[in-house]
Amino acid sequence: MILTTAEENYLKAIYHLSDEGKKSVSTNDIAAEMKTKPASVSDMLRKLGEKSVIEYRKYYGVHITEEGKKLALQTIRKHRLWEVFLVEKLNFAWDEVHEVAEELEHIQSPLLIQRLDAYLNFPKFDPHGDPIPDEYGDVRSRPRIQLNEMEIDQSGQIAAVKDSSAAFLRYLDKVGAYIGARIKVLDKVEFDGSLEILVDQKKTLFMSKDVASNILVLQS
């Protein structure tokens, strides 16, 4: 099955929304994610349904099919490999890669991706800590917990960020939080859920619950 760029983008959005544990994904949610109107989504769902990459029952939201999942994971694989390339080889900052990767992921060339993967030494994670699916669509996912859900005195390593917006990533740069950093929860404020964190055994950091909820931790 060959998809257009627009179809790939929609399918990726549906995959990501499905991944949040929902039974089915709504038209409105897709429209919000894609920054299009619900009417445009309805139209696209019909097309994706005809191509059997989603299961679509009018008025009842969509489910991604196995084939759809495979295709979405291929696009995600390409996106994340390009992000690694941009950061590792072209010295992009991790907050500068998303938009460009959003375009690069649609280049059609299996050879290109295979070679890029080898050239980057078969990376397993992208610059935001997200796992890179292999060429068969398999993702090795590790159990990660949101930082705001950790208890006092628990420790771990920053594994990934949920929000990849430039604003959030630059904030993390500024306070010295990075993928792989060792952290420990020193204190949690009852009132607003904000936290005091020890980073790399030396630096203390205060952050809101909102910030913490966008940091994923590998517990140890």
Added chain:
Amino acid sequence: MILTTAEENYLKAIYHLSDEGKKSVSTNDIAAEMKTKPASVSDMLRKLGEKSVIEYRKYYGVHITEEGKKLALQTIRKHRLWEVFLVEKLNFAWDEVHEVAEELEHIQSPLLIQRLDAYLNFPKFDPHGDPIPDEYGDVRSRPRIQLNEMEIDQSGQIAAVKDSSAAFLRYLDKVGAYIGARIKVLDKVEFDGSLEILVDQKKTLFMSKDVASNILVLQS
């Protein structure tokens, strides 16, 4: 001026056709180059004319404007830089790069191209020997002559190929002709214009006039 992917492709074709010393470029020639129909070309010429990247007088062909030339050269620059990347970094053969570069050249990110250029060490020529315009659109072109137009006993270096088709490039690989090879014309057959060439002072090669006309030489 921002162009769509289709507009960029047309403008590049017009630039290349203009470069062949013609006064003006015809609708039919553009259609042949783009593998579209003349009717589609007429429509696109109107649009490109409105954007002032070409000068278009109905029924009299087109001239590219200074602004159009600049934009075309930017696309060509991107195309050739990506070709260098594919060959130098991802080990593509020189006959495998064209189609992928045809897609990659449309990625919109000045930072990406600037970084790619630096990463590749500011290459001056692409894998087919074609010069890479600088970021201002300047091309340093060297005087090159078609191999079939050289006289017996003259020598030089293969500088570029006119035809970048996979079939032609693989033929050159097979006979051991490559960009940079030192060559000398040993003999020319009056009857059909075919040539006998000495490559790298050791290997003798026979080639048709047709093949020779697609090899550009830097005379010495």
Added chain:
DNA sequence: TTATTTTTTTAGCCTTATCTAATTTCGTAA
């Protein structure tokens, strides 16, 4: 269970890029 609100779909329109068929214009040969 009925009425209202929210969600989703449909209808109709736009733009870009293509096509085929019909028409117009150009250049040239008689």
Added chain:
DNA sequence: TTACGAAATTAGATAAGGCTAAAAAAATAA
């Protein structure tokens, strides 16, 4: 200087992807 053939343009369709406004269906509240 006209008539004819080639080249180019226009007219009218189609397909993808988007929009707004209207209609329909589902979900929720009364």
